[in-house]
Amino acid sequence: MKLKRPIIALDFNDAQRTLDFLQNFPQTEKLFVKIGMELYYSAGQDLVKAILEQGHDVFLDLKCHDIPHTVERAMYVLGQLGVSLTTTHANGGHEMLKAAKYGLVEGALKAGKKEPQLLAITQLTSTDERMVKEEQLITVGLEKSVENYAKLAQNAGLDGVVCSGWEANKLREVTGPEFLRVTPGIRLKTDSLGDQKRVMTPDMAAQNGSSAIVVGRPITQAKDPVTAYQAIFELWNQ
Ligand code: C5P
Numbered sequence: 001m002k003l004k005r006p007i008i009a010l011d012f013n014d015a016q017r018t019l020d021f022l023q024n025f026p027q028t029e030k031l032f033v034k035i036g037m038e039l040y041y042s043a044g045q046d047l048v049k050a051i052l053e054q055g056h057d058v059f060l061d062l063k064c065h066d067i068p069h070t071v072e073r074a075m076y077v078l079g080q081l082g083v084s085l086t087t088t089h090a091n092g093g094h095e096m097l098k099a100a101k102y103g104l105v106e107g108a109l110k111a112g113k114k115e116p117q118l119l120a121i122t123q124l125t126s127t128d129e130r131m132v133k134e135e136q137l138i139t140v141g142l143e144k145s146v147e148n149y150a151k152l153a154q155n156a157g158l159d160g161v162v163c164s165g166w167e168a169n170k171l172r173e174v175t176g177p178e179f180l181r182v183t184p185g186i187r188l189k190t191d192s193l194g195d196q197k198r199v200m201t202p203d204m205a206a207q208n209g210s211s212a213i214v215v216g217r218p219i220t221q222a223k224d225p226v227t228a229y230q231a232i233f234e235l236w237n238q
Contacts, residue, residue, distance in 0.1 A: 001178060002211050005032040006202065006232050007059050009184070009216030015043035015050070022054065024225045032084070034059040034214055045081065052082050059085035059182075059214075063121055068096040072103035075118075079107020083116050085182075087162065090120035090149035097156035119160045119182055120153035122146040125198070143167075147174050154179055160211070165200035168209035183210035188231065191218045202236035 010033050012018045018039060025031060033056055035048060040062060051058055060083040064071050071088060078086050088100045101118050108115045123132065123146050132142045140148070150161045150171050160180025163171055168181040187199040194217055205213050215232055222228035 001180065002206075003032065003180075003182075004233075004237055005057075006186070006219075006229065006236055007032045007034050007182070007212060007214045008219050008229065009034045009036065009214050010039060011036060011216050011220065013038055013042055015039075015047045018043065018047060019050065021220060021225070022051070022056070025229075026226075027054075030055045030057070032057040032059065034061050034216075036061045037063070048081055048083065058083040061085075061087050063087045063089055064100065065089040065092050066096075068092075068099035071096050072099035075100045075103030076107040076110075079104040079109075079116060080111035080113065082108075082111070082113040084114070085117050085119060087119045087121055088158075090122050090153045090161070094152060094156050097153055097158055101157045117159035117180065119162050119180060120149060120158050121162055122149035122153075125164055125185065143170070147171065150175050150179070162214075163210075164198055165205040165208045165210050166198055168205070168211075172209045180211045181209060182212040182214060184214040184216075186213045186215045186218065186232070188218055188228075188235075202232050203238060206236055206238075 008031055010018050035058060048058055060078060064074050104118055105115050123142060129142045132138045132145055138145045146167055153161060154175050160182060162182050164185055165183045168183060171181055183205050185196045185199045186202055186205060193199055202213055213236055219225050219228045
């Protein structure tokens, strides 16, 4: 399954800036946006609800990671919001992943909302080969560790992973086409890289097997965010 709309990472630090940014788009344009930890910790559920009320879809990227019971209860709360996607860390293990999914679905059922999809973080893109081997003592290395975590997440009933465009094809082989591969680190040829190192253009991500892309600064910092969004939309869906 491919998500046609690029997901816009709303990496702002307060509600007002976020809502001002969304005002750039025509009211009829229903977006898919990502809210991460900084914005959620600063603006909380009220902002999520306000954005949902405007008709947008929300990817709430909170990367929950704790003992299974705590994660289940946290996910129960998130499931009631009506978001479309959220995240947890695969290395919380099978029981925690199952509990996360269970809590999310129960929360959505209780509130009469659609069932959100749950993505796993495998190895953060800030984690390199040395860290995997020397700090985590995982002898099989980074690539195999990512594959292992993806399979672990799939076996626990999750819906996909966050992964770099460079990993997407391999993960498609390992987990099959329906398991989502959501890819950040997207840049147009004309964009600056910022702090991203291994970037891809939207069309490359499509060719390399990503099923959704997350784009922040190339849209949020653009002089004309709507034009930037449209250019990325076209390349991703060409
Ligand atoms: O501005 P930029 O397009 O680099 O934003 C990418 C978004 O995706 C940010 O919200 C960032 O936190 C997130 N992300 C990432 N790399 C990951 C996971 C999430 O860049 N591995």
